[in-house]
Amino acid sequence: MGIVERKKRQRESLRHEILDASREILLAGGYAQLSMRGIAKRIEYSPTTIYLYFKNKDEILYHLCVEALERQFEFIHAAGGDEPTPFLRLRAALRAYIDFGLSEPDRYQITYMADISRYVSMASILEQGSFASRLREFMCQRVNEVLIDAGCALDVESASQALWAHCHGMVSLLIGRPDFPWVERERLIETGLDISLNGLARHGAG
Amino acid sequence: MGIVERKKRQRESLRHEILDASREILLAGGYAQLSMRGIAKRIEYSPTTIYLYFKNKDEILYHLCVEALERQFEFIHAAGGDEPTPFLRLRAALRAYIDFGLSEPDRYQITYMADISRYVSMASILEQGSFASRLREFMCQRVNEVLIDAGCALDVESASQALWAHCHGMVSLLIGRPDFPWVERERLIETGLDISLNGLARHGAG
DNA sequence: TTAACTAACTTTACAGTGTTAAGTATCTTT
DNA sequence: AAAGATACTTAACACTGTAAAGTTAGTTAA
Numbered sequence: 001m002g003i004v005e006r007k008k009r010q011r012e013s014l015r016h017e018i019l020d021a022s023r024e025i026l027l028a029g030g031y032a033q034l035s036m037r038g039i040a041k042r043i044e045y046s047p048t049t050i051y052l053y054f055k056n057k058d059e060i061l062y063h064l065c066v067e068a069l070e071r072q073f074e075f076i077h078a079a080g081g082d083e084p085t086p087f088l089r090l091r092a093a094l095r096a097y098i099d100f101g102l103s104e105p106d107r108y109q110i111t112y113m114a115d116i117s118r119y120v121s122m123a124s125i126l127e128q129g130s131f132a133s134r135l136r137e138f139m140c141q142r143v144n145e146v147l148i149d150a151g152c153a154l155d156v157e158s159a160s161q162a163l164w165a166h167c168h169g170m171v172s173l174l175i176g177r178p179d180f181p182w183v184e185r186e187r188l189i190e191t192g193l194d195i196s197l198n199g200l201a202r203h204g205a206g
Numbered sequence: 207m208g209i210v211e212r213k214k215r216q217r218e219s220l221r222h223e224i225l226d227a228s229r230e231i232l233l234a235g236g237y238a239q240l241s242m243r244g245i246a247k248r249i250e251y252s253p254t255t256i257y258l259y260f261k262n263k264d265e266i267l268y269h270l271c272v273e274a275l276e277r278q279f280e281f282i283h284a285a286g287g288d289e290p291t292p293f294l295r296l297r298a299a300l301r302a303y304i305d306f307g308l309s310e311p312d313r314y315q316i317t318y319m320a321d322i323s324r325y326v327s328m329a330s331i332l333e334q335g336s337f338a339s340r341l342r343e344f345m346c347q348r349v350n351e352v353l354i355d356a357g358c359a360l361d362v363e364s365a366s367q368a369l370w371a372h373c374h375g376m377v378s379l380l381i382g383r384p385d386f387p388w389v390e391r392e393r394l395i396e397t398g399l400d401i402s403l404n405g406l407a408r409h410g411a412g
Numbered sequence: 413t414t415a416a417c418t419a420a421c422t423t424t425a426c427a428g429t430g431t432t433a434a435g436t437a438t439c440t441t442t
Numbered sequence: 443a444a445a446g447a448t449a450c451t452t453a454a455c456a457c458t459g460t461a462a463a464g465t466t467a468g469t470t471a472a
Contacts, residue, residue: 011449032321036430046451048431057430113319113382115238122385154397158389162376162398169375170368176319179328183364191360192368199405213419242459252422254460263459 015053017043022060023067026106031114034061058119061110065125066132068107073131075100077138086145091197093142094167098189101171113172139164143200150201159200166196221259223249228266229273232312237320240267264325267316271331272338274313279337281306283344292351297403299348300373304395307377319378345370349406356407365406372402 021042025034036057040047054060080092101108110116126133143160146152170192174182182188227248231240242263246253260266286298307314316322332339349366352358376398380388388394 035428037428048452049450051431052449112379115382117383117385122383122387126387155389155393158393158397159401161389161394162401165375165379165394165398166372166402167375168379169371169373172378173318173371173374176321177323177328179323181328181332183361183367187361187364188367188371191364192371194409195365195368195405196372196401197405198409199401199403202408203400203404217420241457243457254423255421257460258420 011053014043014045018050018053018060019063019067022064026064026110030106031109056119058116061114061116062120062124064107065111065114065116065120066130068104068111069125069135070131071104071107072097072100072111073135073138076135086142086149087197087201090142090146091193093139094163094193094196095189097164097167098171098193101167102174105175108171109175112168113176136160146197146201150203152201152203154200154203163196163200166192217259220249220251224256224259224266225269225273228270232270232316236312237315262325264322267320267322268326268330270313271317271320271322271326272336274310274317275331275341276337277310277313278303278306278317279341279344282341292348292355293403293407296348296352296406297399299345300369300399300402301395303370303373304377304399307373308380311381314377315381318374319382342366352403352407356409358407358409360406360409369402369406372398 018039021039022034025038025042036050037047039060040050050060054063076093076096079096080089083089083092101112126136140156140160143163144156147154147156147159170189173180174185174188224245227245228240231244231248242256243253245266246256256266260269282299282302285302286295289295289298307318332342346362346366349369350362353360353362353365376395379386380391380394
């Protein structure tokens with residue numbers, strides 16, 4: 001029965017068109033520009049058609065979020081693999097985290113700053129095998145290597161979450177308050193990383 | 207001419223009523239609940255009356271933001287003054303920053319996370335003598351004491367901004383993603399502070 | 413004292429948002 | 443050809459922030 005297949009393909013196709021249009025609007029005009037009616041106009045369907053393919057706007061945001069996490073994971077995973085020490089490998093990963101956020105602010109915003117929680121649970125974003133959970137594991141691994149290397153008794157999970165928060169703080173403030181009188185950006189980032197990483201490696205080392 | 211005075215007072219009074227209503231709505235129902243029509247209903251005036259007292263919604267948010275910064279400054283300024291060392295005094299201030307954010311999430315959100323930038327400039331928030339600028343100076347001062355005490359050559363401004371970002375990251379993630387599988391909150395905060403502060407104090411100390 | 417002016421406030425309206433319910437047209441199956 | 447499912451649209455609801463015009467009451471000047 002090729003017809004059923006074709007229908008399925010067509011359905012899948014419009015689903016993708018919706019996500020493509022959403023992504024384009026997001027990256028072109030930012031998060032605030034993204035509206036159901038805007039998406040509808042772009043794909044040349046009525047606004048309510050979208051609801052036949054997605055439960056609501058948050059479900060679209062969720063898919064954009066998952067996509068963004070995939071890109072983020074790949075960006076960070078690719079960074080610093082050739083560095084000689086655990087310390088430098090972790091540093092490269094954190095630096096990549098920050099660079100990703102600053103170079104793709106709208107993607108970053110949708111994953112970490114947008115108010116996405118009404119319909120989308122953290123659990124579904126962190127489901128096993130997802131890029132979010134792989135990113136999390138990857139980070140914990142790099143942190144763990146440093147902890148072992150430095151002979152430091154810190155809890156991996158706590159340390160990873162703290163470092164994540166540190167990086168997120170820099171990204172979100174730089175994105176969200178661009179007109180604050182920041183020191184030179186590169187210096188701020190490097191100082192922030194130095195502080196965090198020195199604090200990690202030398203923790204409990206007298 | 208007492209009449210002009212009285213009129214001025216009445217005008218000032220309604221202005222305050224509007225801000226009071228806004229604050230109450232914000233603290234009761236959160237940022238998303240705050241609407242011009244909601245404020246109007248609470249003060250028993252028509253929605254457009256508000257526009258005779260405030261340019262737009264952002265100007266109301268701005269005033270709530272300034273208020274929140276005042277509270278935040280006082281909360282943080284009061285913390286740790288009796289601690290014996292610069293290190294512990296800074297630690298207490300950062301801890302207070304985080305505690306303030308977590309205990310008054312809506313106030314925190316409006317000052318650091320809300321998209322307030324269309325009409326309100328950072329410059330007006332940081333104007334000389336404002337609580338925002340006093341908070342900033344206070345933080346730099348405590349950081350500076352630690353830097354001097356530890357004989358560390360880090361730039362005060364960079365270090366302060368980095369530490370601020372670290373704390374903001376923890377607060378904003380804990381507020382914004384409450385359903386993430388965080389480690390026990392107290393442990394996370396303490397670990398984050400340990401890392402940041404050890405990294406600061408031991409920076410460049412071999 | 414009456415006419416002009418002004419200040420305070422409301423009504424109406426516009427353009428936008430997410431979303432639901434009902435209706436239509438087309439395509440598939442019996 | 444009739445029945446049923448699928449895909450899509452139109453109309454509508456309940457919101458949002460905000461601008462323009464209209465109303466009412468109070469103040470001032472002739």
